[in-house]
């Protein structure tokens with residue numbers, strides 16, 4: 466077992482520099498081992514990942530496996546959620562009174578759902594942009610919530626980007642994950658999450674830009690979440706054969722968030738983490754029904770449906786092994 470671990474670790478050049486053969490050769494030298502182990506852990510935790518999502522539940526649906534996988538590998542993972550999802554539809558009848566057109570108390574409830582989901586995934590550093598409740602869910606374009614001055618969409622871009630500059634400079638991530646320029650499917654908060662991430666990443670690296678927000682930091686790699694068309698087609702076919710429909714559509718061309726396979730660069734696999742992702746999804750009970758499409762996909766398609774997450778590189782270089790890059794920290 467140890468020789469396998471040794472080979473695996475020594476294959477990593479940065480670990481090779483730190484792990485002494487002495488330590489692996491003499492298991493009895495406990496103190497040496499503790500010293501060695503702490504150095505290995507410090508190498509692993511030097512990987513820092515920041516995710517910028519729009520609403521509670523987006524992080525689990527799109528990147529639950531990725532977060533759990535890198536936490537397990539010892540990386541430092543920080544989740545920033547831009548709004549509390551105050552305008553979400555409430556799927557639990559007993560909690561319908563929380564909705565924005567009734568008591569308008571869904572935000573605080575979803576903050577708790579998020580905290581529980583992060584417990585399920587092992588993520589301890591999760592924050593709301595500017596603090597919980599600072600930027601309100603914008604609802605869809607053309608609806609009254611979208612016109613509110615306190616909505617994320619109506620907030621001046623620099624004001625919200627500065628909040629992220631602060632976090633980038635504090636947490637110093639090498640890798641950042643957010644959405645594409647369409648926010649995946651067009652929701653204003655998702656589009657804005659994309660915009661502030663790219664704006665903040667440009668501002669954060671300029672040492673003369675608001676030094677009071679922290680010392681300059683340049684992110685090495687930025688990824689956009691995505692689902693390749695081929696995978697969505699597999700889901701549509703599998704659900705059709707069991708008599709259901711994937712989000713009510715018949716063809717992949719009707720799915721706004723489907724991305725051409727040729728643009729997909731990176732594939733993160735974690736079949737052993739699917740149960741954790743499902744547990745985290747269940748925590749978002751007001752938003753995700755446990756008889757809904759995600760759970761159906763898990764049953765009908767199998768672990769491939771929820772156990773693999775895909776990304777497009779938006780900054781930095783892809784380091785492929787085969788058809789896809791399989792580690793977002795590859796090359797760093």
Ligand SMILES: [Zn+2]
Pocket residue numbers: 519520523652655
């Ligand atoms: Zn969302």
